[in-house]
Amino acid sequence: MTGPQTGRLSFKLASTMDSVAEVEAAAEKLTHSAGMDEDEGFRVVMAVREAAVNAVLHGNGYDPNKQITVSLENNGKSLVITVADEGEGLDPEKIPDPLAPENLLRGTGRGIFLIRSFLDEVHFRQLHPGTELTLVKHLTPAGSNDASQDLDTK
Amino acid sequence: MALSISTRQLDGVTILDLSGRITLGEGSVQLRDAIRDLISKGEKHILLSLGDVNYIDSSGLGELVSAFTTAKNQNADVKLLNLTKKVKDVLQVTKLYTVFDIYDDEAHAISSFK
Numbered sequence: 001m002t003g004p005q006t007g008r009l010s011f012k013l014a015s016t017m018d019s020v021a022e023v024e025a026a027a028e029k030l031t032h033s034a035g036m037d038e039d040e041g042f043r044v045v046m047a048v049r050e051a052a053v054n055a056v057l058h059g060n061g062y063d064p065n066k067q068i069t070v071s072l073e074n075n076g077k078s079l080v081i082t083v084a085d086e087g088e089g090l091d092p093e094k095i096p097d098p099l100a101p102e103n104l105l106r107g108t109g110r111g112i113f114l115i116r117s118f119l120d121e122v123h124f125r126q127l128h129p130g131t132e133l134t135l136v137k138h139l140t141p142a143g144s145n146d147a148s149q150d151l152d153t154k
Numbered sequence: 155m156a157l158s159i160s161t162r163q164l165d166g167v168t169i170l171d172l173s174g175r176i177t178l179g180e181g182s183v184q185l186r187d188a189i190r191d192l193i194s195k196g197e198k199h200i201l202l203s204l205g206d207v208n209y210i211d212s213s214g215l216g217e218l219v220s221a222f223t224t225a226k227n228q229n230a231d232v233k234l235l236n237l238t239k240k241v242k243d244v245l246q247v248t249k250l251y252t253v254f255d256i257y258d259d260e261a262h263a264i265s266s267f268k
Contacts (some may be wrong), residue, residue, distance in 0.1 A: 017178070017179040020178075020179075039239070039240075039243070042240055042243075043243075046209075046211065046244075049177075049211060050211060050212055053178055053211070053212075053213070057178070098248060099248070099249050104249060104250070104253060105219055105222070105223055105253065106216075106219070107216035107217070107219055107220045107223075108212075108213075108216050110212040110215055110216070110248055111211075111212040113248070114212055114244070114247065114248070117247045118247075
């Protein structure tokens with residue numbers, strides 16, 4: 001691949017846990033090709049997986065008629081990952097703080113928090129229908145040595 | 155790699171040796187069922203050995219919390235042993251590190267139940 005698409009991969013997947021595994025594998029490949037160390041790579045991959053789970057489970061509700069749309073990009077300065085669903089939409093302002101004492105022992109509600117904790121930027125966009133999350137992880141100088149190399153396409 | 159669970163008894167403590175991933179669709183349900191089974195049998199001292207757990211997600215964290223609260227409600231204790239760096243990282247970020255009793259040494263963990 002050459003030109004503006006260099007280092008970018010996008011695809012649509014069914015609303016299944018197999019798709020989550022596929023997105024996770026693509027994120028692992030992205031972080032590895034960017035030269036991230038294991039700990040940083042783990043955090044990015046985990047955040048991407050959480051976003052994919054949210055899209056498949058909470059966004060699309062495993063609906064076989066709905067898909068998730070994923071893109072992963074290494075632009076040389078950052079890793080930029082988008083995950084979009086076709087659900088009813090998510091208002092990030094209404095997500096309870098999982099660190100609040102009254103929420104600390106809840107069994108759910110930590111996914112978005114982990115995404116925000118592990119990445120440098122997280123943006124929400126309403127698609128009507130659906131929600132798109134954009135996840136950004138800035139590359140450190142050491143990690144950007146291999147930047148902009150092509151990702152394997154599926 | 156899915157979650158595998160093996161159970162052993164030592165000095166009145168039930169130790170679950172977990173290996174693999176505790177995630178939605180993989181290990182979460184297995185862990186929930188194992189804990190509920192022990193609680194229903196009246197086990198009061200449960201130690202989750204996580205030294206071979208290489209991945210946990212928000213669903214897996216939820217199962218650990220549910221195990222903790224379910225046990226407390228039955229006057230039982232669930233404690234954690236041998237966290238990997240990744241699991242420790244996630245527990246710290248979510249402040250759950252402050253909720254659980256966590257040990258690096260099995261003998262010390264077992265004696266803590268007495």
